[in-house]
Amino acid sequence: MTLKLETQGRTAEARKASLNGKVSIRVKNGVLKRYSLISKIFSFLNVSQLLELKLPDLVAKGIPYKEIGGDFQIKNGIAQTDNLFLASRSLNMAAIGQIDLTRKSLNLTIAVQPLQTVDKVVALVPILGHILTDEKKSLILAFFNAKGPWNDPSVTPIPFASLRKGILGIFKRIFLLPKDVVKEPWEVLLPKLP
Structure with missing residues (x-):
């Protein structure tokens, strides 16, 4: 973990609201326990069927991960990231956006x-327009928005x-994908015409 932070204020809340700086986090080989956000994402992915593919049991065991990391730019108590990620044997996750430390x-x-x-x-996950594969069927991505209290x-x-192209570009970089892997959904779902 690398921290470069500055703040001022007499109370903890005032110090959070005036917090500025940079934070880089890299944590390896652990278990993420009972996190509501990930549980909700799994519910959209039809957990009962995905568990047959041995995705982690969030309630009992949490998610064992190989690495969690990301860089945050903090301004006035709001942390902005464009490369937060979780890498595990079962899945990879990436996130971009803001975390408000004052409002939690x-x-x-x-x-x-x-x-x-x-x-x-x-075969197991319904295709709802937010799941992608390339022609070689080498990638699936599902996209979500998470908003509100962090708990x-x-x-x-x-x-x-x-999704805007800029956001897709960020996720491509996070997942280290070549630029032509993520296709438009109609290119994946509709047959090519001669």
């Missing part, structure tokens, strides 16, 4: 990449068509 709230766009065989996942945010799926 967040507004994040999240991408989830299950790491199971794509054919199994495609119980609302989570909603984001249709691929509503």
